[in-house]
Amino acid sequence: MEQLLAAVGRPFLGFVRAFGQVASFTVSSTWATVTTSAGRRTTATIALQLLYRCLIPVALVAAPISAMVAIQSIGLTAAFSAERLLPPLLAATIVRELSPGFSSVMVCFQAGAGIAAELGTMRVTEELDAIDVMGLDSRALVAGPRIVAAALIGPLLNLWGMFCGAWSTYLVAVWGMDMPQQTFIDSFIEGITPLDLWVSQAKCFVFGGIIGAVSATFGYFTEGGTAGVGRAANRAVVTTVIAVLMANYVINTFLYNLTIQGVL
Amino acid sequence: MSPTTSTDGPIALVQERLTTFASAIGFGLRASWAAITKPQPYDTLILLARLLSSSLPVVVVVAFFAGAMLTVQAAASLSLIGGGPLAGTLVGFGGVREVFPLLAAASVAARSGAAFASELGAMKVTEQLDAVEVMGLSPMQLLVGPRIWAAALGVPVCVLFADAVGLVGSQFIGTYQVGIDPGSMWFALMGSVVKNDLYIGMGKGVLLGWLIAIVTTREGMTTSGGARGVGQATNRAVVRALIVTCVTSLGLTYALYGTAMMAKG
Secondary structure, three states: OHHHHHHHHHHHHHHHHHHHHHHHHHHHHHHHHHOOHHHHHHHHHHHHHHHHHHHHHHHHHHHHHHHHHHHHHHHHHHHOOOHHHHHHHHHHHHHHHHHHHHHHHHHHHHHHHHHHHHHHHHHHOOHHHHHHHOOOOHHHHHHHHHHHHHHHHHHHHHHHHHHHHHHHHHHHHHHHOOOOHHHHHHHHHHOOOHHHHHHHHHHHHHHHHHHHHHHHHHHHOOOOHHHHHHHHHHHHHHHHHHHHHHHHHHHHHHHHHHHHOOOO | OOHHHOOOHHHHHHHHHHHHHHHHHHHHHHHHHHHHHOOOHHHHHHHHHHHHHHHHHHHHHHHHHHHHHHHHHHHHHHHHHOOOOHHHHHHHHHHHHHHHHHHHHHHHHHHHHHHHHHHHHHHHHOOHHHHHHHOOOOHHHHHHHHHHHHHHHHHHHHHHHHHHHHHHHHHHHHHHHHOOOHHHHHHHHHHHOOHHHHHHHHHHHHHHHHHHHHHHHHHHHOOOOHHHHHHHHHHHHHHHHHHHHHHHHHHHHHHHHHHHHHHHO
């Protein structure tokens, strides 16, 4: 019995410890970054770098998946002879769920793994120690900027993901099934409201922050040399993907409750 | 890692990318040949067990939340027209056909693909791969081949688990949170799952696993530059594996469902 309790308790305590570590590290390094001018400057540079690195991968994920959804939805709407409903349905899917979800997963893979690998390398090659020895704050200069930058690029990449998704569904609908161009464009916009856009953007801001926080913490506290860097990047990707999906579920539930209560 | 390192303008960049692409295809063919002609059953079994034990927990959590998320989102959209159990139909249909296989493959890429790249990368920068070659053995047959088989056999299993857990997650959340009648939710979920879609999902899993292993082992085998290089290789490996997964899924969807539906549409 004792062993059973220990087996259940150990991962739980591990989770609590990791959560506490991420939370305290994130708060202290974000605060140190936004209150110093060097931290803010570094944040801008890193945000641009991350954005540049993620643009093509996000396009290459958002476009094919949107096209897949479009191809599957054609059959669904054709079964009810309701092809006209296809564009608004696709717009709602892309803006509400598909683009924020998959753009953020791609940010986990590209920016999350990148941040953990960079910080991990700096840890095992003692660059972070060198920064601290010089009397500078490695949290404010190296870790914090990556957390803030990840939160800032989340919504931008979401916009880009929506754009790519909309284009690929346009290609499927207008080229693939000969829907008149104007019909597609007019009814596509009917599917979404400004509120959908704002909610989607807010989600991506939160997801970006989570990705930055988790991967910067895992990278910053890397142990175990070269193999440790790989492990940190691996752990960061897995944890951020799960964390983003969980956060997405929690936010959706919250919004669903607001919807059935008639607030939204 | 950053494409900005190329200072020779966009043409050089495109050339570089095309060369990388061509060399990746070359690597894929050689690796597949090595895997098929000289399979290593013992290593494959060990790697398969490791892949399943490390990736399945991730797949289960991801699929559960994906099922839950789809249900809540579908219920929110359908509540306007009072179509509660229809959420089950949507999740059963779209989930089993596309979402769960794709997420299972993405989870394996994130967990085991990254591990393949970082293991082989660490072996490469610490010259263990050279040591293997000096001993007259082939890293392709010894290290890459078993990983390809392990992924090709492991991903379909993960897809099946993802389907099961995703449907159970949808049923659970649909019943307890959204408040749909359990019987009609289960009926809607099961009614929309087609046996062929399950087989197609597993077949997709075999192909995606094969490709994920090729992409990630290639990044590991071509690592250079010490600890930094290993981190960069892991990063590139997961990103490229996810892109290959998505693009291949689109190709398969188009080939399997697209042409028939477009003819109807």
